[in-house]
Amino acid sequence: MQPEPLLCVPGGAGDPAYLGDLGGLSAHRTLVFPERRPARPATPDDIETLRIRLGLDRIALLGHSAGANAAVRYAARHPRRVExxxxxxxxxxxxxxxxxxxxxxxxxxxxxxxxWFPAAFAALEAINAGTGADWEAVAPFRYGRWDAAARRHHAASVAAGAVPAADDADTPAATRAGLRALSAPVLLLAGEFDVNSPPSAVEECAGLVPDATFRVQPGAGHYPWLDDPARFVATLAGFLGPCRA
Incomplete structure (x- = not known):
């Protein structure tokens, strides 16, 4: 029997290839992705279309990086559809x-x-000061280990395409208000060294939903399933719970 579906919303250009099997999470859940459309990431409407197509009353939903914006907006719009x-x-x-x-x-x-720190940090300082945009130089900060596997992953992610504009149809105030009606459990997982999604910001986000669990994966960057697959899968599988028979 196939594991229950987990709807996964990727970040970046919306290409799920960089997610792989999420460190082996596919052994616990069937990973399902919204249809990728050129020049834009997935939207809450795409998630709802996929839910209906799958014939599900409620869904388990995962959002990574910018994909979390669509996932959060979906949960705010359709709180009773999120398991x-x-x-x-x-x-x-x-x-x-x-x-x-x-x-x-x-x-x-x-x-x-x-x-690699001196060159990467100088580039990061320039980006934050608005005086530079060498995103390639700061790539090591996105990984817990800048090793061969991380370099391959980064190269493949870059090849997938540029990041398009985000879906900003909902205001932050409206999304926050919608989340207050969400009764489903929410897991917010941050990488210890992730400068893109720092733990402090992710923890603040956790304070906006009624039933939130905040976790930090030690030694991880922006792709925690690469840095420690076993720990990542244990955290996610434990949160999602056993598949129903």
Whole structure:
């Protein structure tokens, strides 16, 4: 029997290829992705269309990075359609939580012992100051380990395409209000070293939903299933619970 579906909303350009099997989570759930459309990421409407197509009354939903914005907006619009919601290294744009340059730089300084740090940190400072845009140079900050596997993953992610504009149909105030009606359990998982989605911002986001569990994966960056697959899968599978017979 196939495991129950988990609807997964990727970030970036909306190509789910970079998610892979989420470190082996596919052994516990059937990973299902919204249809990818050129030049735009998935929207709450795409998620609802997929739910209806699958014939599900309620869904288990996962959003990663910018994909979490669509997942959160969906949950705010359709709180009774969400059985469980997992937000992995989530963007907090949908709920209006801003991340300061100081927060990102302070977190980045914890990697000062890494051999790639000087060039990457200089590039990050320039990006935050608005005087540079060398996103390639800051790539090591997105991973818990900048090893061969991380380099391959980064290269494949870059090849997938540029990040299109986000869906901003709902205001942060409306999304926050909708989330207050969400009774489903929500897991918010941050990587310890993730400058893109710092733990402090993810924890603040957790305070906006009634039944939230906030976790930090030690040693992880923006892709925690790559940094420690076993820990990641244990966390997610434990949150999602056993599949119903």
């Amino acid at each position: 469980r919601l997992a937000l992995v290294a989530p963007s907090t744009r949908a709920v209006g939580i801003d991340i300061s340059a100081g927060t990102r730089l302070a977190l980045a300084r914890r990697r000062a012992a890494e051999p």
